Amino acid sequence: MAQVPVDESVVSACRRHAAAIADDVQTYVDRHTTVGVERTVARALGALGADDQGAPLANVLVDRYQAAGLLGHGIALPLGRALVRGAASVREAAERLAYGPDIDLLGPGPALGEVRRSLETATAAALAAIDGARTDREARKAALPPAREPLRYVIVATGNIYDDATQTRAAAFAGADIVAVIRATAQSLLDYVPEGPTTEGFGGTFATQENFRIIRRAADEASREYGRYVHQTNYSSGLCMAEIAWMGAVERLDMLLNDAMYGILFRDINMCRTFVDQYVSRRIVARAGIVINTGEDNYLTTADAVEKAHTVLASQFINEALAHRAGLADAQIGLGHAYEIDPRIEDSFLLEIAQAQLVRQVFDRHPIKWMPPTKHKTGDIFQSHVQDALFNLVGVTTRQSIELLGMFSEAVHNPLLMDRYLSLKAANYVFSAARHLGEEIEWRRGGRVEQRARQVLGEAHALLGEVERRTIWDAIERGAFADVKRTRHGGKGYAGVAAREPGYLNPLLEALEA
16 A cells, blocks of 8 residues: 655654553543443343333442442442342342342441352353353354455434344445444433333434344344345443443444543533543453444544644544553554545645545554545535545545445435445445555655645644643643533533442453453
């Protein structure tokens, strides 16, 4: 592939700044837990199901301990004590503690060693569920290898999971390699995960464990029928980030949208809550072999894509550093960016290709996710189709790994089956017609593409240095990313953060970290 000359010493300096930024975040993470983390632990150990009002057992249990000011001990501690005292299973222990008269105020009781031993079987079963799903996925991908990159990624969003399953099979028939069931509007702000299958949702379909299972079955059927592996993805973000990561892991999802800052910037979720939750969610994802997709593409929907291109690169370095601290390999870190420069700007195509080339080279071992134009699309479907064609051309030329295909009906309506078919048809043409273009060209030294790449890298380096000096907490408060400002103790979900107490017990996280 053609290489654009960049200063590798500047790239290394960016990674050093990002590492220091991530270390500061990790210091906070290691001292705190959240209601989302503790619900994840409860679910993984076996506290499953919901009551007759639809409230998940994990929520009722954890909310009770949060209200009593005991969350910082870890929900595993009272669960283990209840097992020692005679509960037949983790679920029975959870029901006693959630609904019974005795909350177990963690006074005198069984020795910690005995409590730990009582949880060993449930912890081993949780890890076995993750590992079994990973082994199954790897076997299926070996039997039915995926298509060549860029992988063609499309979204379905009917609101009804059974209709989504039908559309998943239809998308695979038309050539899609990855199918994402977009979440119902504002699910990221719900502090619980609905139980069971759902058939009503505005702007998308609720992410639930049963819904994951239904789409997995449809994607597997399509894989067998069309002779290539069809990937499934969903959204591990919002107030239930870690819980959804657990569900995705055991239901064999291939990818999860999972970003360190997206929820903070675009959903006003508290940054303390988000940083803790993203770490635990990524520990689960790392064990599961799932590929994450980060959300830097969203920065360019609120900020100018030319002036703030460097913020995307800076955030990618930070996301990479945080992901490494959660145990993710480079091959699992799907960093995101987007084709969002105003098409009316002269040489906008060169500016886009410079950014894509730079990201591809800097993160050469990562599955880069390339997002289509949306911000500057109107109801002119013919112009949209041309923009998408140029986007596809950049993607195949610079060897982006994953392409979320653009829809000519963007800004008109949710895509119809035919809209998606035409988008796939156009992408297939461009990917085939320009398959080896990147191998046949060289970027002129001192040319526009090289100058733009050097400029973006230099500005990202300067921003990362400033963020390290002032901390990520301060940078977000000042609006350094996406022109959005959030405060450290503001936003949704901060009340669900708790400092870890001495003796905090979380056998699941300990096993994942080990």
